[in-house]
Amino acid sequence: MAVNLMINGKATEVDADPQTPLLWVLRDHLGMTGTKFGCGIAQCGACTVHIDGVATRSCQFPLEAAEGVKITTIEGLSADSSHPLQKLWVEFNVPQCGYCQTGMLMAAAALLDEIPNPTDADIDQYVSNICRCGTYTRVRAAIHKAADMMKA
Known part of the structure; x- marks a missing residue:
């Protein structure tokens, strides 16, 4: 079944089972591997994307519910990693193993x-994303500094 999606401001059509989780549509059908698989039960947050601006765990969000909504992935947060949070993640040495980073950034944004x-x-x-490294x-600290920067 073909489903029309709006991802990172671009219209696209995906032909997949309507019950397929959005995570697998993004990764397997569209090659957008920035959104990560973690637990598959919407607990860890590694798969977080924005659905109409709301942080949503994509591993439990079915494709059929994605039609007609605005989806933003980590690739759409900024094209060149210039979002204040992305810069501050590096400045504050937040990333360690990388397991949670894209989902954490999307939740923070x-x-x-x-x-x-x-x-x-x-x-x-x-x-509420799980961070294996405990950062x-x-x-x-990075979120607080981003809030200050974004106010200015």
């Missing part, structure tokens, strides 16, 4: 869109 000046409690609530304090 959605948070800042909704709450421009988040508290630590906001960050803990909205960025949560660096994640918080």
Whole structure:
């Protein structure tokens, strides 16, 4: 079944089973490997994308629900890694193993869109992705600095 999608501002058509999780459509059908597989049960957050601006775990989001919504993946956050969060992830040495990074960045970006000046409690609530390396304090620091930069 062909489904029309809007991904990173571009229209595309995918012919796949309507129950296929969006994660596998992105990776296997469209070759967009920035969105990562982690647990497959929407718990770890490695597969986080934005659906109409809301951080969503794509491993449990069926293709049939993706028609008519705006999907943003890590590839669409910025074409050249110039998003303030991407720069600050490097500056604050957030990435370690890389398991959670794209999903964590997408969750953080959605948070800042909704709450421009988040508290630590906001960050803990909205960025609930699992980080195997435990860089949560660096994640918080990078998000706080991004919030300050984006205000200016």
